[in-house]
Amino acid sequence: MTRLVNVDQSLPEQAVLGRGTAFPFSGWAWDARARALRIVLRIGSRVFPAATLRDLRLDVFSTARPPGDDGQVIVSGFWGLAALEEGFPAGRHEVALEVTWDDGATSMKPLGSLSIVAPAPVPALPPGIVPDDAGDGPLIAVCMATYNPGREAFAGQIESIRNQSHANWICIIQDDGSSPEARAAIGAVIGDDPRFLIEDNVRNLGPYRNFERALERVPPQAAYVALSDQDDVWYPSKLQRLLDRLERDDALLAYSDQRIVMADGKVMFETYWTTRDNQYGDLADLLLANTVTGAASLFRRALLDVALPFPVRVGKSFHDHWLACCALAAGRIAYVAEPLYDYVQHGANVVGHCPFPPGDALKLVAKTFGLLPAAVVSVFVRRLRPRVCSVLVNTTTTYYTEYRRLALFAWILRMRIPDLPAGKRRATELFKPAAENHWSLLRHGLFTPARQRRTNHAELRLWSGLMIERGTGWLARTVLALGVRRLAPAIATALDGRRAVAAPPDIVAGNPGVPEHPLLCRRPPRQ
Structure with a gap:
């Protein structure tokens, strides 16, 4: 008797636990004479049941329909979450998918092993990085993700960080595999300024994981963290204004408005909020539609204890959306109702300014x-x-x-x-x-x-x-x-007449076969 069990994506070989993490699993299970009653993912001695069974799988019907199928494969899908809570045993665990059929039989599909590890400790900042004349204010770690930045735009961003009125800062730069020419330009702009700490990724991670890697490098001396794009222009008081609002409102994260500017300096909008409302107090609405732009934000270092490690990337995940949801769930968000930087628009923006069209x-x-x-x-x-x-x-x-x-x-x-x-x-x-x-x-x-x-x-x-x-x-x-x-x-x-139905894309990294999400404007990604 032929029974087929397939998993859509490779499960991670390693999971950093922190305060707990979870990752999705999905696939399809087919038999000509039986149907799946229960599907579980086994990790060591723990069992994680699939949340949905008999999901629609037109993609399997189109491209991998088993011989002898009478239509059952159309509804052979499953999906679930494996939730590893804080305290899950460290070490290597065998992973398998177990399917129980309605005729009493059981199928087991080995999926390799998963190594559970604790977060790596972050080394302290060595002496001499921050100048003695940096002032008495708290240390702010500015985290910047770079990938093939234009030299002129990058130089403008760096200069605007150097001109901050709050002088006690460091800038953690995580480069995601820029070309040799672009990487050389980054080094030339930074020069020998010890406040800029550059690390190169071994392979291209994409913006989401690249920012996560930069945040993982924040030293324990930094009390606050700011995020930076590679091509905007900060106003001199940006860090200080956000810090003041954060402390005044006893918030976990503060962010500001932004002026929308073209690459040639032409001002498009004096505010980001042209056709959509700004809201930062309703967690359901924030999950549905992010309003907190990363480059506009400053947050307490404690937020990293909640946010790291980032969730597995499902569809198009964004670092600032995840950080904002963590901040509002764990505390409060504050807002400075005036632009504190110029958000520069160009064809390489990962996400540009997105006005909401009218809808019914x-x-x-x-x-x-x-x-x-x-x-x-x-x-x-x-x-x-x-x-x-x-x-x-x-x-x-x-x-x-x-x-x-x-x-x-x-x-x-x-x-x-x-x-x-x-x-x-x-x-x-x-x-x-x-x-x-x-x-x-x-x-x-x-x-x-x-x-x-x-x-x-x-x-x-x-x-x-x-x-x-x-x-x-x-x-x-x-x-x-x-x-x-x-x-x-x-x-x-x-x-499925067009043969265009993609498999449920639980983990997608720039898959051209997956249509763009209709809720968000997208410009061609940098990476």
């Missing part, structure tokens, strides 16, 4: 409820298939990437902050791994008129992705349950 919540909800009947009709009307398929791909990709990323963020926040206040805990529970709170997402977005300017209807888009994924899966399962075996492949072929 009721129209989005109506479209969602209309998609499933349209999918059924497209089974029989071939000319409708390309358009229906396009909408389904984009909508379900929102679920596969964005919802599952937020579920991971929320789970880790609850692990690392066990005394999370009740209101903030409820906010994280909007994003449960099994997605049983999808009606809460609908209520969250539909009954508050101001949501569009705060979240761009992100919660409704997530709800739509959930509903379409579940509804299409229900349609396929119903057809199979009724015994109409020949119709199930026809449905899959209709929905």
Whole structure:
């Protein structure tokens, strides 16, 4: 009897535990005569059940359909989170996926081993790095991630850091594999200034992991941490103003407004908040749509105890979003309501200035409820298939990437902050791994008129992705349950008519086959 069990992505070989961490696992399990009743990931003696079973897997039907399949492979998917809490035994643990079938049999798929390690200690800053005339203020570590910066723009950023009125700082530069010419330019601009501490990555990590590596290098003497892009221009009082606001409001993180400027110096906007509202007090809204730009931020070093290590990258994860969510979950965020730097726009911005376009919540909800009947009709009307398929791909990709990323963020926040206040805990529970709170997402977005300017209807888009994924899966399962075996492949072929449905991309690093997330503006990435 042929039974197939497949895991979508390689699991990490090593996990830094800290206050706890989690990573997703997903795949598909198929048998011609049985279906999976229970799927668990085993790490050593611990068992982590899959949160969802019988997920839609049109990609498997398209590209890896087993011989003899009568349509069951369409709903063979699973997804879950392996949550390693603080205190999980260190050392190497064997990892395996175990599937229990409805005929009583069990399949075991070995997945190698996972090494659990403690965070590496950060060495103290050697004497002589900070000049004696730096002042009595607290030491601020400015963390900058670089990758092939333009020399002129980089020199402007460095000069603006050197001109800060708060003089007690160091700058940790993490270079992510710049070309030899760009790396030489970085060194030339820095010169022999000992306050700039440069480290080169062995391989390209991307912005998310590159910033994480820079934060891991913050020395114990630094009481505060600021983030810096490689090509903006800070105003001289930026660090001092953020520090004053942080202390005045007893906050964990403070950030400021920013002026939007073109590379030639032309001012586009005097404020970042052109068509969207700034909010930093509602954790659910912050999870849905980040408002805290990394380069605008200063935070207490204690935030690193919560934020590090960063979660596994699911879809398009961003360092400043994760840090902001940690800061609001663990404490308070403060805001300086005036620009403290120029946010320079150009074609290489990882994320540029993103105005929110006007949207209609009721129209989005109506479209969602209309998609499933349209999918059924497209089974029989071939000319409708390309358009229906396009909408389904984009909508379900929102679920596969964005919802599952937020579920991971929320789970880790609850692990690392066990005394999370009740209101903030409820906010994280909007994003449960099994997605049983999808009606809460609908209520969250539909009954508050101001949501569009705060979240761009992100919660409704997530709800739509959930509903379409579940509804299409229900349609396929119903057809199979009724015994109409020949119709199930026809449905899959209709929905997957363009052969464009990607596998659930739990871990995506610039995968061109995964559509851009519709909630965020994206410019061509640097890396």
